[in-house]
Amino acid sequence: MSLLRLLRASNQRFALHLPVHGRGEALPPALRGLLRQQPGRWDLPELPDIGGPLEADGAVADTQARLAARMGVECCWFGVNGATGLLQAALLAMAAPGDAVLLPRNVHRSLIAACELGGLLPVFLPVPFDALRGHPGAMTADGLSRSLDALPDLGCRLAAAVLVHPTYHGYAAEIAPLVNRLHAHGLPVLVDEAHGTHLAFAPGLGLPPSSLTTGADLVVHSLHKSAPGLAQTAVLWQRTTRISATALRLSLQRLQSSSPSALLLASCEATLDWMLSSRWTRLLQQRLETARRLQDRWRCQGVPLHESDDPLRIILNTASIGVSGLEADTWFMNRGLIAELxxxxxxxxxxxxxxxxxxxxxxxxxxxxxxxxxxxxPLAPVAAPPLDAVNVVELSPAAVSHRATLACPLSQCADRIAAEMICPYPPGIPLLVPGERIDQARVQWLQRQHARWPEQVPGMVKVLA
Ligand SMILES: Cc1ncc(COP(=O)(O)O)c(C=O)c1O
Known part of the structure; x- marks a missing residue:
């Protein structure tokens, strides 16, 4: 079926996936009003009175400045290429070619691509791994301190650090002490808060704190994964002047479209203004209460759920009855319940x-x-990856691109250098990164991952010839 026919087809299924506006029902009221107008009349270029995220004048600039003041930060930039585009622009503003950057092992693949684009050397910091859930948890302050103490001599400037808070599953990091420790190490901090936009707009609702109020220098929020805007919308907040606004502006200019969609920019404005209203706070409170009640009820009825710090993320423990989440996904989808991950x-x-x-x-x-x-x-737990120490890639991802490669069965990859990423999506967390030397322990772990989800973790991998 064509995409248009699919999108036109109405269906009553439970859409428990992103974007969080739930097929339009929870879009900000002002945006719903705009979308009720004659279709397309809002699809306008960067006319002088509209402008764009990087223009000094126009409605977009005025709104960004107003929102920055309201949030108590230096600058605000809307983005129309997802959190991806803004994370990449932010990292490239923080580090120059040849610099190293600290990335948590559960970093989103967009930042590995940024390392490749910018000639940066990623240095991976371990994060806890939950063998019973089969996925990473959030970084802890003690874990970070151990990693910082164990940093090897990198032979280049260490320019910046990135944190993920919260994770895809809604696990919150100890964000304030993490940021403090990185600052004490002299590093500016970018927080990927793609899954935690609502944390910054939930006063007194019992959610973990946002990095926007706990010291980060730059914060990227997705406005569709954890806020009710249209897909592809996001915002970059510059909280401090550790990274210059000029560097950020230049970096954004390199990566963003020269024709940003006025509809998506209007969605950014409408979403953030809506989240600053008291009606939003009441709505979020209701949704959180409902989510907590639902989870309590399901648990009482014997539905096995894992805990998350975000009540809006429901993690069903399918392994407890011997079924993989991938098989369960197909089963539930065929019965009208569509999951995310x-x-x-x-x-x-x-x-x-x-x-x-x-x-x-x-x-x-x-x-x-x-x-x-x-x-x-029950299914056997997933063994933790052999990635429990600081790990510096042997070659930067940029040094690997365009080199001669060969496709190798996993079993023959030991001691080779990876030339491609292995990265199930979702969640978009790379299991192998270009430039990493693959040791025998990693081969065995990747083979076990391949057996668990062969569609996402291939049995052949490109390595340097
Ligand atoms: C932690 C994290 N950061 C960034 C992104 C990228 O967001 P977007 O899809 O809006 O570009 C994702 C997407 O899954 C993510 O999970």
Missing amino acids: PEPLCLTFCLGLARHRGLATRLQRLWQLFLEDRGGP
Whole structure:
């Protein structure tokens, strides 16, 4: 079927995936109003009164300046190429070719691409791994201190550090002490808060703190993963002057489209203004209360859920009844319940900000059916990756690109240098990065990952010839 026909087809399924506006229901009211106008009349270029994220004048510049003042930060830039585009621009403003940057091992692949574009050397910091869930947790302050103490001599300038807070699953990092420790090490800090925009707009609602109020220098928020805007919208906040606004502006100019969509920019404005309103706070409070109630009810009914710091992320422990999250995803999807993130041991649903009438009963009934249909002994845990120490890539990703490569079965990759990324998406966390030397322990771990999700972790990998 064509995309247009698919999008036109209405269906009543439970959309428990991103974007969080839930097929339009939770879009900001002002944006819904705009979209009710004659289709396309808002699709305008950067006319003088509109401008764009990098123009000094016009409506976009005025709104960005107003929002920066309201949030108590130096600058604000809207982005229309996802958190991806803004993260890349931010990192490239922080480091020059040949510099090293600290990245957590659960970094999103966009920042590896930024290292390749900018000739940067990624230095990976370990994050905890939960073998029973089969995915990484959030970085801890003690873990970071150990990593900083163990940093080797890099032979180049260490320019910046990145943190992820919270993770895709909603696990919050100890963000304030993490930022403090990196600052004490003399490093400016960029926080990828793509999954935590709502944390900055939830006063008194019991969510973990946002890095926007806990010292980060630059923060990137997705406005569709954890805020109710249209897909591809995001915002970059510059909190301090450790990184110059000029460097950021130049970097954004290099990467952003010269024709940013007025509709997407209007979505950025409408979303942030909506999240600063008292009606939003009430709505978020209701959604959080509903999410907590739903989770309590499902747990009482025997649905196995893992804990998350974000009540809006529901992590179903499918391994507990012997089924992978990937198989469960297909099973639930065929019955009208569409999840966000299937993995070998669990299946994560995003409740988002729309109402889901009837979901409490539907999920519970489906779980009972699923149990009768597929239930068996629990799956074995996923062994932690052999990545529990600071790891400097042997060659920078840029040095690897355009070199001669060969495709090698995983079993024959030991002692080779990877020439491509292995990265299941979602969640977009690379298991192998170009420029890394693959040792025997990694070969074995990747083989085990391949056996768990062969569609996402290939059995052949490109290595340097
Ligand atoms: C932690 C994290 N950061 C950044 C991104 C990129 O966001 P976007 O898809 O809006 O470009 C993702 C996407 O999954 C993500 O999970």
